[in-house]
Amino acid sequence: MTALVLHRFPLEPFPYDRWLAELDGGVVMIAARDKILAGGERLPDGNGGYRHLELVDTFDDEELVDRLARDLAHEHRVTHVIAHHEADLIRAAGLREKFGLAGQLPAGVMAFRDKVLMKRKLAEAGIEVAPHTLPATADEVRDFAAEHGLPLVFKARDGFGSIGLRIVRTGEELERQLAEAFAPGAGPREDLLLEAYVPGRMCHVDGVVAGGRTVMAWPSQYQYDLSSFQADGGARVDLTLDPSDPLTPRLLELTERALEALEGPVDHAFHAEVFHTPDDRLVVCEVAARPAGARIRDVLTAVFGTHPVELAARAHTGLRLPALEALPEGRERLEPVRMAGQVLMMKRPGTVRAIPATPEEPWVEFYGVFAEPGEVIGEAAISSDFLAAAVLSATTREECERRLRALGGRFETEIVID
Known part of the structure; x- marks a missing residue:
């Protein structure tokens, strides 16, 4: 067996050569x-x-990556294709279909990549989603605004990483957005999703499905607005919910229903985003059939003692899953051993003059600064464009948040950008 990995991340956090060392074909x-x-x-x-x-300059060269992937899959008689970035799911599915390989095929991927199809399937399963439409013209946007009011959320139908996401709060902002989105003389659009704004805190549930059942899953809650990544100059905190939190079982059960409605593959990681509204409703925003971004992967590793990407990759390639084999009899999924969270600082334009000192506390599970003093950087292009990031753990959510806030304060004080 040989696995082809499509990888648009740094290498060190993802040692596939070690994770999949038992594959006889490498x-x-x-x-x-x-x-x-x-x-x-x-x-x-x-x-x-x-x-x-095979190193490519960038995955933005779609034609080159497609050709290399086909050639390497044929040359090395690949038996499995692994892709854990949203932008590569369709490519990986197409390779599986072309070479007759196991795993998610293009038709299955679309339920997770096409947000309109996704919301339709969720709604048909009785799961609440935001009112939405696919406006072809500016007038259709105005009609939707008249019915649902402001704010409104504009996003790409197949977008990811909050790229292009806009929240429009006033009539003036709406007209500016329409002028940009619907250029004079351009034809009707089919790629722009418009949603009514859902108030409340965004939660997310992350985990892994192996052999058709959920074997790892836990909810967290963003303490910041995801869409503000280019304007937010402060520390952004995101952390797990305690097992005793009333939201925890509700979020886990809702995510299970959503995955069932979207008919995900037998083996995959997932990232579900859910609004918890002020009137205590749970409204599904989106569900992805891949591991979470940011440092959420490291948060899950701290919570369960098992890396979710390693678990998903081994499950997909049919290798043993030691973490599950070690479960007590009668238990089907991993249980959290601690709480964890992440604190993040986004990149912002300027010259970096100072960066934080490396924290030495034993509960620091991950720490990274992605610029050096004297380096000139631009603004964040995507919601995972960090200047600094850390993952911390604790026995309780309350203690974890205290530690995250304290380190976030250090980030804000010690990072200096002209």
């Missing part, structure tokens, strides 16, 4: 040089421990 990887360098890593020598490592 691991073939296409990796993005720009992401490796942006993560502060040195480029690997040769194949870097993989059967074959």
Whole structure:
């Protein structure tokens, strides 16, 4: 067996060569040089421990990546294709279909990538989603606004990472957005999703499905607005919910229903976003059939003692799952051993003059600064464009939040950008 990994992340946090070492045919990887360098890593020598490592300058060259993936899959007689970035799910599914491989195929991916189809399937299953429409013209947007009021949320039908997401709060902002979105002379649009604004705190549930059942899952709650990543100059905190929190079982049960409605693959990681409204409703925003971004993967690793991407990759390739084999008889899923969370500082334009001192506390599970003094950086292009990030753990959510807030205060004080 040989796995082809489509990888547009830094390399060090994802040691597929070690995670999938039992594959007799090894691991073939296409990796993005720009992401490796942006993560502060040195480029690997040769194949870097993989059967074959192909470095491309960027995954933005879609035609090149498609061609390389097809050629490598054929040359190395690949039996499994792994992709854990939203933008590569369709590509991976197409390769599986072309070469007759197991895993999610294009038709299945669309329920997770096409937000209109996703919301229809969720609503048909009795799951509440935001009122929404696919406006072809500016007048259709105005009609929707007249019915649902402001604010309104504009997003790409197949978007990810909050790229292009706009929250319009006033009539003046709406007209500016319409002038930008519907250029004079352009034809009707089919790629723009318009949603009524859902108030409340955004929660997310992250985990892994293996063998058709959920084996890892836990809810967290963002303490910030996801869409403000380009304007937010302060520390952004996100952390798990305690087992005793009344929201915890509700979010887990709702996510299970959503995954069932979307008919995900037998083995996959997932990231579900759910609004908890002021009147105590749970409204599903989106569900992704891939691991969460930011440092949520490290948060889950701290919570369960098992890396979700390793678990998902081993499940997909049919390898043993030692973490599940160690479960007590009668238990089907992993249970949290601690609480954890992340504190983040977004990039913002300027020259970096000072960065935080490395924290030494034993509860720091991950720490990274992604710029050096003297470096000139631009604004965040995506919601995971961090200047600094840390994952901390504690026995309770309350203690975890206290630690995260304290380190966030240090970030705000010690990071200096002109």
